[in-house]
Amino acid sequence: xxxxxxxxxxxxxxxxxxxxxxxxxxxxxxxxxxxxxxxxxxxxxxxxxxxxxxxxxxxxxxxxxxxxxxxxxxxxxxxxxxxxxxxxxxxxxxxxxxxxxxxxxxxxxxxxxxxxxxxxxxxxxxxxxxxxxxxxxxxxxxxxxxxxxxxxxxxxxxxxxxxxxxxxxxxxxxxxxxxxxxxxxxxxxxxxxxxxxxxxxxxxxxxxxxxxxxxx
Ligand SMILES: *Cc1c(COP(=O)(O)O)cnc(C)c1O
Numbered sequence: 495x496x497x498x499x500x501x502x503x504x505x506x507x508x509x510x511x512x513x514x515x516x517x518x519x520x521x522x523x524x525x526x527x528x529x530x531x532x533x534x535x536x537x538x539x540x541x542x543x544x545x546x547x548x549x550x551x552x553x554x555x556x557x558x559x560x561x562x563x564x565x566x567x568x569x570x571x572x573x574x575x576x577x578x579x580x581x582x583x584x585x586x587x588x589x590x591x592x593x594x595x596x597x598x599x600x601x602x603x604x605x606x607x608x609x610x611x612x613x614x615x616x617x618x619x620x621x622x623x624x625x626x627x628x629x630x631x632x633x634x635x636x637x638x639x640x641x642x643x644x645x646x647x648x649x650x651x652x653x654x655x656x657x658x659x660x661x662x663x664x665x666x667x668x669x670x671x672x673x674x675x676x677x678x679x680x681x682x683x684x685x686x687x688x689x690x691x692x693x694x695x696x697x698x699x700x701x702x703x704x705x706x707x708x709x710x
Contacts, residue, residue, distance in 0.1 A: 496532040501703045505686070514690040516681075519566050521700030524707045527552055533703070534560070542698050544569025546578050553582065568679075568698050570624040577601040580609055587612040587650040587679050590626045592637050599642035610647050612679045613638065615669060617662040618654035625651065628669070635673055648677030648695065659685045663692040
């Protein structure tokens with residue numbers, strides 16, 4: 495059996511042994527379609543990318559072919575790419591400003607499509623990281639839901655790279671509960687078990703499925 499499929503099944507079995515059933519978003523960024531294809535053919539349908547242009551080139555055709563493929567944009571999104579993102583992605587995990595919410599809403603209207611969204615929270619208060627500040631979360635959610643009519647399904651976070659992720663997962667869980675949101679996007683190759691145990695409904699796993707990336 496292909497290595498990628500084996501890697502995927504190992505992760506799925508590990509989760510199932512813990513009685514955990516989050517959606518596994520296979521993060522295929524930087525890898526060409528030939529590398530990803532075995533997992534699609536095996537029957538996995540949920541993939542994540544972090545760049546709109548790269549994803550368009552890679553997925554536009556195959557998405558027309560395989561109707562139930564589900565694509566997640568997990569990387570930061572600039573407002574000027576909102577329309578392209580709404581066109582291609584079923585879920586966008588990186589809503590973090592009113593400006594972006596506004597563009598996403600306009601794009602939905604123009605394209606006559608509804609998508610699903612996570613609001614990314616800057617849980618580690620890192621200046622360089624995208625994500626809304628915790629103090630601004632409530633107001634942003636209000637605008638997204640009440641004014642922009644975006645379907646916000648939950649919160650997303652990327653904990654600081656060099657620290658224990660568990661307190662940040664717990665924090666996101668608390669925020670999610672406070673805002674009565676059903677879904678939660680957290681956990682990557684190094685910490686998806688912890689994330690799933692703490693309530694992640696969507697984990698984003700790249701290198702542990704597809705191998706080491708040689709570029710961003
Ligand atoms: C690349 C990426 C991942 C996957 O990272 P791995 O450590 O390779 O599993 C998850 N989430 C986001 C936001 C990413 O950019």
